[in-house]
Amino acid sequence: MQLTAPLDMHLHLRDGDMLQNIAKASAQTFSGAIIMPNLVPPVSTKEEVIAYKERILAAIGDEKFTPYMTLFFKPSYDKAFLESLRDEITAIKLYPAGITTNSEGGVSGFDVEELRPTLEAMSELNIPLCVHGETNGFVMDREAEFVSIYERLANAFPKLKIIMEHITTKESVKALDKHENLYATITIHHLLLTLDDVAGGMLQPHLFCKPIAKRPEDREALLKVALEAHPKVMFGSDSAPHPKHAKENCGCAAGVFTAPIALQLLTELFEKHHALNNIQAFVSGNAQKIYGITPRTKTIILEKKPFTVPAIYNDVVPMYANETIAYSIKDIQHG
Numbered sequence: 001m002q003l004t005a006p007l008d009m010h011l012h013l014r015d016g017d018m019l020q021n022i023a024k025a026s027a028q029t030f031s032g033a034i035i036m037p038n039l040v041p042p043v044s045t046k047e048e049v050i051a052y053k054e055r056i057l058a059a060i061g062d063e064k065f066t067p068y069m070t071l072f073f074k075p076s077y078d079k080a081f082l083e084s085l086r087d088e089i090t091a092i093k094l095y096p097a098g099i100t101t102n103s104e105g106g107v108s109g110f111d112v113e114e115l116r117p118t119l120e121a122m123s124e125l126n127i128p129l130c131v132h133g134e135t136n137g138f139v140m141d142r143e144a145e146f147v148s149i150y151e152r153l154a155n156a157f158p159k160l161k162i163i164m165e166h167i168t169t170k171e172s173v174k175a176l177d178k179h180e181n182l183y184a185t186i187t188i189h190h191l192l193l194t195l196d197d198v199a200g201g202m203l204q205p206h207l208f209c210k211p212i213a214k215r216p217e218d219r220e221a222l223l224k225v226a227l228e229a230h231p232k233v234m235f236g237s238d239s240a241p242h243p244k245h246a247k248e249n250c251g252c253a254a255g256v257f258t259a260p261i262a263l264q265l266l267t268e269l270f271e272k273h274h275a276l277n278n279i280q281a282f283v284s285g286n287a288q289k290i291y292g293i294t295p296r297t298k299t300i301i302l303e304k305k306p307f308t309v310p311a312i313y314n315d316v317v318p319m320y321a322n323e324t325i326a327y328s329i330k331d332i333q334h335g
C-alpha cells in the first residue's frame with residue numbers, strides 16, 4: 001500500500017517549543033500542508049507570514065515538506081495589501097470572532113457589504129477563502145446554522161473558492177453540491193468519531209475539538225463523500241496539539257492531535273470500507289486540483305502491521321494514545 005505526495009489541507013503547527021516538538025510529525029509523512037494562522041497574535045502581515053514560514057522550515061530541518069502559508073482574515077485587507085503578499089500565501093483563513101482557539105480577532109457578524117472589498121479582491125487575485133464555519137448558537141447546531149452564511153458568501157462571490165473547513169454535518173455535505181464554489185476539508189477524527197466517543201462515557205479530553213463530533217448520520221454523510229473521494233472534498237487533519245496540562249484540565253482546550261497517525265488511520269478506514277482505490281484522490285489529488293498546487297514528490301509505504309500509538313509526544317497526547325492501530329509506516333521515499 002502506498003500513498004503519493006499526501007497533503008494535509010488544514011494543519012496547526014503552532015510556534016516556539018510546540019512547533020519544535022510537533023512539526024516533524026507532519027513534515028516526515030506529508031508533502032505539504034496548509035498552515036493555519038491562529039498564533040498569538042494571529043499571522044496577519046506579510047512580514048509575519050514570511051517569518052513564520054522561516055521558523056517552520058527551521059523546525060523541520062532536512063524534511064522535504066512545503067508549508068502552504070495562510071493569513072488570518074481581516075475585513076480591513078485591501079487589494080493593494082493582498083497583491084503585495086500574493087506570492088507568500090496559498091489561502092486566507094476566516095474565523096468567526098472567539099469561536100475557537102485564538103480566534104478573538106476574527107469576524108463578528110457576516111455583513112456581506114462589510115466583507116465585500118476584501119472578498120472581491122481575493123476573488124480577483126484567486127486567493128481561496130478557508131472558513132471555520134460555526135455560529136455561536138447551541139454547540140450541536142453551530143455548523144448547520146452557519147450553512148446559510150456559506151451560501152450567502154458563495155452567491156455573493158461566485159468566483160471565490162470557499163473552503164468549508166473540517167465539516168462535521170450532513171447539512172454541510174449537502175451544500176457542497178448546491179454551490180459550484182464551495183469545497184470542504186474533512187478530518188480523520190470526524191470520520192471515526194461521534195459525540196458518543198467524546199462524551200458518551202467517561203469524558204475524553206483528547207477527542208474534544210471544535211467543531212465537536214456530531215451524530216452518527218452526520219458521520220455517515222462525511223464518510224460517503226470521503227470514501228468516494230468526491231472531487232470537492234479533501235483531507236485536512238485539523239491536527240491541533242495542545243500541551244497535556246491544557247487538555248487534562250478543568251477547562252479543556254479544543255483540538256485533537258492526529259498528525260503522527262493520520263495516514264495510517266485513513267488507510268485502515270478506506271480499507272475497511274473497500275475504498276482504497278479512492279484514498280489517493282482524497283489525500284492528494286483533489287487538493288491539487290482545487291488549489292492548483294503541485295506538491296513535491298514523496299511516497300509513503302504503509303504496511304498492515306499493528307502499531308501502538310505512543311502515550312505522548314513530549315507533552316502532547318495524541319488521539320488513540322496507547323491504543324493499537326492496524327497500519328504502520330514502513331518506508332518513506334523521496335524523489
Ligand code: NCD
Pocket residue numbers: 012038100101132208209210211238240241254255256
Ligand atoms: C484548533 C486549535 O486548537 O487551534 N482547535 C480545534 O479544536 N480544532 C482551532 C480550530 O481549527 O478550530
Ligand code: ZN
Pocket residue numbers: 010012036238240
Ligand atoms: Zn483548525
